[in-house]
Amino acid sequence: MDHILIIEDDINIAELERDFLQLNGYKSDIAEDGEEGLKKALTGIYDVIIVDLMLPKKNGNEIIKEVRKKFEIPIIIVSARTEDIDKIRGLDFGADDYLTKPFSPAELAARIKSHINRYKRLKGTSNNTQEIITRGGLEISTSSHRVQVNGEEVQLTSKEYSILVFLAENPNIVFTKDQIFEKIWGGEAYSDTATVPVHIQKIRKKIEKDPSNPEYIETLWGTGYRFKAFTLR
Template structure:
């Protein structure tokens, strides 16, 4: 059985060493890169299961690395940042990160986030998740088995979290989900993040499926509560 491959991208050798030690203790296969260019080269050559990416890199910024990877891959990305403002964290999610950790952080918290992302990806790949759902005369289709979304017959690239969020909403049309409920369904009960991260992921999904937030076709905002998928399936 192939070991899970994780890439650490950070220009601080001491931090990489600590993270690597904890990951290898859990029998993960760990690779390291100290620059954005090195990270992109390893991403190109390796079949990675997860990337731990610092945003402050000496050459190419972590933001650019994340955006470049997202053009061709849905590999989970755990963002590391020294910037603790909510706007900075929201921006990281907007450009394609799946989760974030603010420095300094405990190795235990890091491992919890890593295991959560890997577990979610494994469940997405290995579970029989049901038949394709289609909406608006098949203009939008969601195939849980193939992990595929199409809009007007054209494939739409969603991150793992975006896909799961869209899938949950679409499975229960007209049901209103609170932000905290969606956070727990997607990240798990042990996740201590901002409810606003859901708003960011919804915004990204809407942009990708052409859903105008002012007059949405698919995802409606229920002010003060959360969101609902407002279109019944074609069946």
């Protein structure tokens, strides 16, 4: 049974989320403040973390930042903040998704299912053949879901990893942000194409020596993005 952590100081909302998720077959725990939430999140027992931004003791972005230092599991922000800057900041700290209050519990459950399924596919190790994509100092192991730059492992979210692998597996092909969005987010109508440049920027910060002059993922202004040629061994 997949295990969900709900970090939410409004107990009525937290219990609504918990009860609905339990009806849908998920085990759920609640933390009512940021410090308790971070402590539970860092135990590593959860498959998805749902976090509000406005929390007592420690805010949601601080929690996301700390969790991302250790884990790649899906993180979904559920917040009353509707400004684009809040969404962009949350994604920049490492969240995978953003849901605005008020929301449908059914939509939340659908998003959780989608993220868990994608994460499990990315982490799957049933194929013992080790495929490694290399380009300069960048190394991507598609069987173990590991990314290294100059021998040091970097932590990517599931969406960041999916974008990087998609581009790397199609070198020298230019993809528009609409095409990338359709490939990575698919039928997730609750997202929008504006999230693609945000994720590209986050990937560059993690893998590029100079994100403003990228070695791996190029921007073709007015067209889209392209991954420079690589070797496969």
